[in-house]
Amino acid sequence: MSVPVLKAIHFYPVKSMAGCAPGEAAVEPWGLAGDRRWLLADADGRAVTQRQQPRLTLVSARPAPGGGLLLTAPGTEPLEVAVPSEREHGTCVVELFQDKVESVPAAASAHAWLSDFLGIPVRLMHMDRPESRRAVDPKYAREGDTVSFADAYPLLVTTTASLDALNSLIAQGDHPGEGPLPMNRFRPNLVVDGTTAWAEDDWRRLRVGEVTFRVAKPCGRCVITTTDQTTAARGKEPLRTLARHRRRENGLIFGQHLIPEHTGVLRVGDRVEILG
Numbered sequence: 532m533s534v535p536v537l538k539a540i541h542f543y544p545v546k547s548m549a550g551c552a553p554g555e556a557a558v559e560p561w562g563l564a565g566d567r568r569w570l571l572a573d574a575d576g577r578a579v580t581q582r583q584q585p586r587l588t589l590v591s592a593r594p595a596p597g598g599g600l601l602l603t604a605p606g607t608e609p610l611e612v613a614v615p616s617e618r619e620h621g622t623c624v625v626e627l628f629q630d631k632v633e634s635v636p637a638a639a640s641a642h643a644w645l646s647d648f649l650g651i652p653v654r655l656m657h658m659d660r661p662e663s664r665r666a667v668d669p670k671y672a673r674e675g676d677t678v679s680f681a682d683a684y685p686l687l688v689t690t691t692a693s694l695d696a697l698n699s700l701i702a703q704g705d706h707p708g709e710g711p712l713p714m715n716r717f718r719p720n721l722v723v724d725g726t727t728a729w730a731e732d733d734w735r736r737l738r739v740g741e742v743t744f745r746v747a748k749p750c751g752r753c754v755i756t757t758t759d760q761t762t763a764a765r766g767k768e769p770l771r772t773l774a775r776h777r778r779r780e781n782g783l784i785f786g787q788h789l790i791p792e793h794t795g796v797l798r799v800g801d802r803v804e805i806l807g
Contacts, residue, residue: 535724535803535804535805536725536801537721537797537798537801537802538691538799539552539721539799540554540555540563540721540797541719542556542564542565543567544565545567545569545570545590545592546567546578546580547581547587548588549588549591551593555796556796556797558796558797559791559794560676560677560685561679561685562686562720562791563720566681566686566720567681568658568679568680569600569655569656569658570625570634570658570680571645571653572626572634572653572656573652573653575626576623576624576626577625578626578680579653581755581758582755584649584651585763585765586763588758588759589605590603590645597614598614599613602645607644607647612637612638612640612655613637614659615635615636615638616635620635620637621635622634622636628682628683632658633663634656634658634663635657635658636655637654642654642655658679665677665679667790668683671684672747672790673790684747684788684790685790686721686744686788687717687719687720687721687786687787687788687789688737688744688787689714689717689719689786690722690724690726690731691714691722691724692726692727692729692730693730693731693785693786694714696728696729697769697773697777701768704768705771706767706771709766709767709768710768712769716755716756716757718760720789725803731746731786731787732787734746734807735806735807736805736806737803737805738804738806739797739804740796740797740802741795741796741801742793742795743791743792743793744790744792745789745790745792746788746789747788747790748787748788749781749782749784749787749788750781750786750788751779751782751783752769752770752785756770
């Protein structure tokens with residue numbers, strides 16, 4: 532049997548925008564360094580994601596010097612966004628699911644650039660202060676576990692074997708023309724190669740390189756997985772097939788949520804050890 536290894540690392544500077552795939556990444560208590568530290572909010576202060584605006588996937592957000600962003604999108608001029616200063620811009624409360632998060636708005640030029648592209652008024656917000664980190668659901672976490680603007684947990688892991696198995700099921704279903712699906716539909720942080728299909732269902736703890744993680748719970752999938760991450764077009768898969776074959780009490784399952792037990796650095800090619 533092959534040894535499981537870390538095949539890919541992904542982080543998403545702005546929630547729901549296109550991500551980055553570095554060769555290595557630092558693990559912080561609340562997720563990968565730079566992962567989902569920014570998000571968009573609507574005029575009422577509610578988070579805007581691909582659930583409401585699939586065109587967000589067409590916007591690329593890359594780290595810029597000083598911790599800022601470089602935003603690019605089809606038909607627009609690139610825009611560099613500096614990390615906003617709380618002293619200069621103040622703070623605003625953003626509602627993300629049931630959480631209310633104190634955040635710092637970016638410069639007005641960023642709001643205008645993104646509003647023009649999406650066709651709705653939005654504001655780009657930055658999670659600046661450590662005390663703004665959100666608590667992880669205590670049902671699946673320990674006291675003190677926190678997360679940034681990710682949906683609910685610090686990291687998400689998927690496996691190539693499970694994607695292959697899912698694509699085989701899609702090929703046998705009602706919408707075979709929508710497959711095979713790429714891994715980017717599931718927006719993972721870590722992709723593991725060298726396992727059997729659905730092996731991650733039984734993981735409780737794992738070590739990736741120098742970092743150990745607890746498995747919090749399976750990841751219930753939403754409509755974002757039906758969005759082509761290169762065109763923003765939506766289809767039926769993989770939710771139609773997951774509903775038939777991967778329905779659990781946590782929803783339609785693909786991947787597992789992780790909570791780091793300590794900090795460290797992950798590198799593509801790191802060995803993955805299943806500890807329980």
